[in-house]
Amino acid sequence: MxxxxxxxxxxxxxxxxxxxxxxxxxxxxxxxxxxxxxxxxxxxxxxxxxxxxxxxxxxxxxxxxxxxxxxxxxxxxxxxxxxxxxxxxxxxxxxxxxxxxxxxxxxxxxxxxxxxxxxxxxxxxxxxxxxxxxxxxxxxxxxxxxxxxxxxxxxxxxxxxxxxxxxxxxxxxxxxxxxxxxxxxxxxxxxxxxxxxxxxxxxxxxxxxxxxxxxxxxxxxxxxxxxxxxxxxxxxxxxxGRELTQRYPDKTAVIQDRVMLEVKSLCKWSKEDDSKKILDDISFNVKAGEILGISGLMGAGRTELLMSIFGYMKGRQEGEIIIDGEAVKISTPKKAIELGMGLVTEDRKKLGLVLIQSIVNNATLASLKKVSRNGVLNADMEVHETNKFVDSIGIKTPSVDVQVQKLSGGNQQKVLLARCLMTKPKVLFLDEPTRGIDVGAKYEIYTLMNELAAQGTAIVMVSSEMPEVIGMSDRVVVMHEGEIVCEYSRNEVSQEKIMLYASGGCND
Ligand SMILES: Nc1ncnc2c1ncn2[C@@H]1O[C@H](COP(=O)(O)OP(=O)(O)OP(=O)(O)O)[C@@H](O)[C@H]1O
Ligand SMILES: [Mg+2]
The missing domain is CATH 3.40.50.300 (P-loop containing nucleotide triphosphate hydrolases)
Structure with a gap:
């Protein structure tokens, strides 16, 4: 012993x-x-x-x-x-x-x-x-x-x-x-x-x-x-305290013909070193109701891709971005949100949450219009809207007035998700959306993603968890060194194929 x-x-x-x-x-x-x-x-x-x-x-x-x-x-x-x-x-x-x-x-x-x-x-x-x-x-x-x-x-x-x-x-x-x-x-x-x-x-x-x-x-x-x-x-x-029979909910959303986001030949250079290309000739699209998974190793450029499109990343950029049929220029995240986009970031402290503020304030931050009447913030509406998410994704807290820094790690992540989902975006970017989230709560988040897709949102999800990418995506693209190196449909994709391309093992 x-x-x-x-x-x-x-x-x-x-x-x-x-x-x-x-x-x-x-x-x-x-x-x-x-x-x-x-x-x-x-x-x-x-x-x-x-x-x-x-x-x-x-x-x-x-x-x-x-x-x-x-x-x-x-x-x-x-x-x-x-x-x-x-x-x-x-x-x-x-x-x-x-x-x-x-x-x-x-x-x-x-x-x-x-x-x-x-x-x-x-x-x-x-x-x-x-x-x-x-x-x-x-x-x-x-x-x-x-x-x-x-x-x-x-x-x-x-x-x-x-x-x-x-x-x-x-x-x-x-x-x-x-x-x-x-x-x-x-x-x-x-x-x-x-x-x-x-x-x-x-x-x-x-x-x-x-x-x-x-x-x-x-x-x-x-x-x-x-x-x-x-x-x-x-x-x-x-x-x-109960059994979970399925890890991924069945997807009921129908993929529509309407292309919500189209990216054409996107190139991005480093802010510090203009000769260094971070993203190389990236093209893809996402349709209403579709979930596109982006796989790849750390440093492959997945986060940089989302951040560049969303107007977070400074530095020279070329290429076209078309949202719901309209060519757009997105120079700031604010502009992206106005155009109907949403982003849940992987670094929730740096770009996400205001830790000393309450759950309500954090959750409604991107939807202030929705919780205002005649331009004035309405506290009851704020609380009401926030509570909907507290229930649907199970944010564990005695009240929505609690400071975010007092929540457990996983529950902080859920507040960030709630903020983004509240805006009902046309195009939703999720960067490692279930990081630090327990298995049961993941299922709730996946269910919400499916619901949003069913309402016509186009979702792009970056995730390092391959089972999650495979379990949730209609299509998967793999990135390697700033390029998209392959694309698979839901039926074709496998962990082995992703690994092979993600590690640069297949350059033909
Ligand atoms: N400083 C604090 N003030 C008030 N409540 C707190 C504080 N720290 C933790 N809590 C509460 O204590 C409970 C347990 O939190 P804890 O962070 O230990 O959870 P956890 O098991 O680590 O969860 P996770 O998997 O999300 O990290 C939660 O309800 C949390 O909101
Ligand atoms: Mg913890």
């Missing part, structure tokens, strides 16, 4: 109006990779913040035992000293500092009060090499993609020797290849005797890498099992 490295006993944590944790217990064996799963808002992140001292001793009820000894952490420093490292769900890097500086933030190598930069870079590079991560150390965080930021977070957490490493949804923003890399890293750590606690909505990863699994629902422990006793369907049933 392995011994117990961590025990959390009867943990109860309340926020105003919300009992986030109600007598939760968690027991983790030394050297295990232990999964912590549950629906959005179940209390996973809160439980880990209790463990890491973000919520200090005495702000919760219950006991934490590490190696059999009672732990009373007042700060995250205390938990670090006890060998607990945590990678938070909401990335916490300093955007204006570079990668190396972020990795060693707060623990820069100094000699006589002077930071020894050579040593910082040397050590940082060594960490990256050990883990097989490729990132430019001198780049500022704001200039690298969200997937790379996630990898930097992981490297940073590993720069202190940890006994227990907590990963709160580390793979949500990673591509398949990067996920594989992370799995490799976790296996290496396990071989070294490090205990990992992994929070993930990707149950296939949980099944692949974890030894045991604890499910929590509505702030209470449902159970802990060896992975060998479980399968994905059993976990889902424990998470939701």
């Amino acid at each position: 392995k011994d117990t490295v961590l025990e959390m006993r009867n943990i109860t944590k309340e926020f105003p109006g919300v009992k986030a944790l109600d007598n939760v217990t968690l027991e983790v064996k030394r050297g295990d990779t232990h999964a912590l799963v549950g629906e959005n808002g179940a209390g996973k992140s809160t439980l880990m913040k209790v463990l890491s001292g973000v919520y200090p001793y005495k702000t919760y009820d219950g006991e934490i035992l590490i190696n059999g000894e009672i732990a009373t952490f007042h700060t995250t420093r205390d938990s670090e000293k006890a060998g607990v490292a945590i990678i938070y769900q909401e990335l916490a890097l300093v955007k204006d500092l570079n990668v190396a500086e972020n990795i060693f933030l707060g623990k820069l190598h100094q000699r006589g009060g002077v930071v020894s930069w050579d040593k910082v870079y040397f050590e940082a590079q060594k960490l990256l090499d050990d883990l097989g991560v490729e990132v430019d150390l001198s780049k500022k965080i704001k200039d690298i993609g969200i997937g790379q930021q996630q990898l930097v977070e992981i490297v940073k957490a590993l720069s202190v020797d940890a006994d227990i490493l907590i990963l709160d949804e580390p793979t949500a923003a990673l591509t398949e290849a990067e996920v594989e890399l992370l799995m490799e890293i976790i296996r290496k750590l396990k071989a070294k005797g490090v205990t990992c606690i992994l929070i993930s909505h990707k149950l296939n990863e949980v099944m692949e890498i974890c030894d045991r699994c604890t499910v929590i629902r509505d702030g209470a422990t449902i159970g802990t099992n060896d992975i060998s006793e479980l399968d994905e369907d059993k976990i889902i049933k424990m998470m939701a």
Whole structure:
């Protein structure tokens, strides 16, 4: 029998109006990779913040035992000293500092009060090499993609020797290849005797890498099992309290002849370096009622494509954009919205939500006309419209007046979706729409997408989750190095074909 490295006993944590944790217990064996799963808002992140001292001793009820000894952490420093490292769900890097500086933030190598930069870079590079991560150390965080930021977070957490490493949804923003890399890293750590606690909505990863699994629902422990006793369907049933027979709803929308968006020979050059082409001769169209999936690896230009069409990306651009039969010039996102377009971004903090504002304010931000009478905002209408979405996609909150930053990660994502869906766009761009969303809620979002399509919306979805692209799209295009390299219909597409083209393996 392995011994117990961590025990959390009867943990109860309340926020105003919300009992986030109600007598939760968690027991983790030394050297295990232990999964912590549950629906959005179940209390996973809160439980880990209790463990890491973000919520200090005495702000919760219950006991934490590490190696059999009672732990009373007042700060995250205390938990670090006890060998607990945590990678938070909401990335916490300093955007204006570079990668190396972020990795060693707060623990820069100094000699006589002077930071020894050579040593910082040397050590940082060594960490990256050990883990097989490729990132430019001198780049500022704001200039690298969200997937790379996630990898930097992981490297940073590993720069202190940890006994227990907590990963709160580390793979949500990673591509398949990067996920594989992370799995490799976790296996290496396990071989070294490090205990990992992994929070993930990707149950296939949980099944692949974890030894045991604890499910929590509505702030209470449902159970802990060896992975060998479980399968994905059993976990889902424990998470939701009911069975989910289908992952993707049947599509009832009929694809109309009306082309809602047509892009002809779109080329885009980098804002920083005008000789660098980011998008090369992109042409595609989407019809009313159709869902077009865009697949590809990170860096293939998928997000850049959506952002360029939507007027977010600066830099030289050529080509034609035709919306509902009319040639248009879109220089700003505002213009795109006026023309009937909607965009749900992958980086919900940078381009999406105003975290200190309420759910209502965030949700209605793009539909102010709809919730106004004679040009004056009508609070009742705002609340009414927002509540419709709170119900239909299940945003877990005591009220729509709650600040968005107080919501769980998945529920923040749902607010962003609600904002966009409220505008009833003609053309809807979704960039990783179900990132960080639990399996049951994904189904609700897919259902909403189908409903919108049935009402005549043309949907373009970028997703790194291949089953999602395949399960939801009428047509799939694959991008590689800024170009569209192939197109498949719903019946032809397969994971193997996408991978082959996405990785550039097929250049004929
Ligand atoms: N600072 C806070 N103030 C008020 N309520 C909070 C706060 N942090 C979390 N909550 C509430 O506690 C509950 C649990 O949230 P938590 O973030 O732990 O969920 P989660 O299981 O991590 O979900 P997800 O999968 O979406 O990340 C939610 O109802 C959330 O709204
Ligand atoms: Mg969470």
